[in-house]
Amino acid sequence: MQQPCFDIVGFDLDGTLIDTSADLTAAVNHALDRLGRPRLDVRQVIPMIGLGGRHMMGQALAATGGGDDALLDTVMPTMLDYYAGHLCVASRPFADCLAALDTLAAQGTRLAVVTNKRESFALPLLEALGMTSRFACIIGGDTLGPGKTKPSPEPILAMIDRCGGGRAAFVGDSIYDVRAAQAAGVPAVAVSFGFLAGPVGDLRADAVIDRYDQLIPTLDRL
Numbered sequence: 109m110q111q112p113c114f115d116i117v118g119f120d121l122d123g124t125l126i127d128t129s130a131d132l133t134a135a136v137n138h139a140l141d142r143l144g145r146p147r148l149d150v151r152q153v154i155p156m157i158g159l160g161g162r163h164m165m166g167q168a169l170a171a172t173g174g175g176d177d178a179l180l181d182t183v184m185p186t187m188l189d190y191y192a193g194h195l196c197v198a199s200r201p202f203a204d205c206l207a208a209l210d211t212l213a214a215q216g217t218r219l220a221v222v223t224n225k226r227e228s229f230a231l232p233l234l235e236a237l238g239m240t241s242r243f244a245c246i247i248g249g250d251t252l253g254p255g256k257t258k259p260s261p262e263p264i265l266a267m268i269d270r271c272g273g274g275r276a277a278f279v280g281d282s283i284y285d286v287r288a289a290q291a292a293g294v295p296a297v298a299v300s301f302g303f304l305a306g307p308v309g310d311l312r313a314d315a316v317i318d319r320y321d322q323l324i325p326t327l328d329r330l
């Protein structure tokens with residue numbers, strides 16, 4: 109078996125490990141329905157994902173007639189309650205993701221998740237897909253406390269610490285992932301199939317993959 113290129117490989121969740129776009133869109137649309145607003149297409153919601161549910165819902169309000177913080181406060185429980193009850197209707201790992209995780213694990217690499225999704229969603233979602241036991245640690249948007257979410261390097265540094273230290277890389281789909289990783293001194297791999305808000309090159313990641321079967325050869329080159 110080949111020696112691992114990295115001791116630790118961390119992954120973003122939404123848009124990187126798992127395509128959650130349809131379930132997140134359904135939750136947003138449930139909230140918009142309650143407000144009598146027009147529904148959004150999944151392609152409109154995708155660029156709104158990445159900075160947590162409040163940011164996503166705020167963007168959805170902005171796209172459908174606007175709304176202040178008070179309206180956002182009112183509508184958030186509607187969106188969150190719906191999402192909690194429909195976390196894993198259509199959400200599935202991206203193609204060949206599990207095979208890549210298996211190969212890394214077999215090489216002795218410790219795997220981790222660092223997401224801006226709150227733990228109370230990230231943990232049951234990973235559990236529903238049978239993925240929890242693959243990860244040495246799972247850090248959510250509320251795990252470390254206020255402000256300690258990507259693009260801050262703190263959750264990436266906590267990941268390295270919780271995984272026992274060593275050489276790490278991080279895989280993500282947004283500018284928040286790339287900034288957090290690079291600020292923590294960790295190479296960032298961007299996935300071009302994720303929830304992009306623009307061209308993948310704009311993320312200025314250290315490498316880009318278009319499919320999961322490119323991950324390990326890409327890590328080997330970093």
Ligand SMILES: O=C(O)COP(=O)(O)O
Nearest residue numbers: 121122158159160223224
């Ligand atoms: O919940 C979000 O908006 C983003 O989650 P992610 O950090 O796993 O992409």
Ligand SMILES: [Mg+2]
Nearest residue numbers: 120122123281
């Ligand atoms: Mg993401």
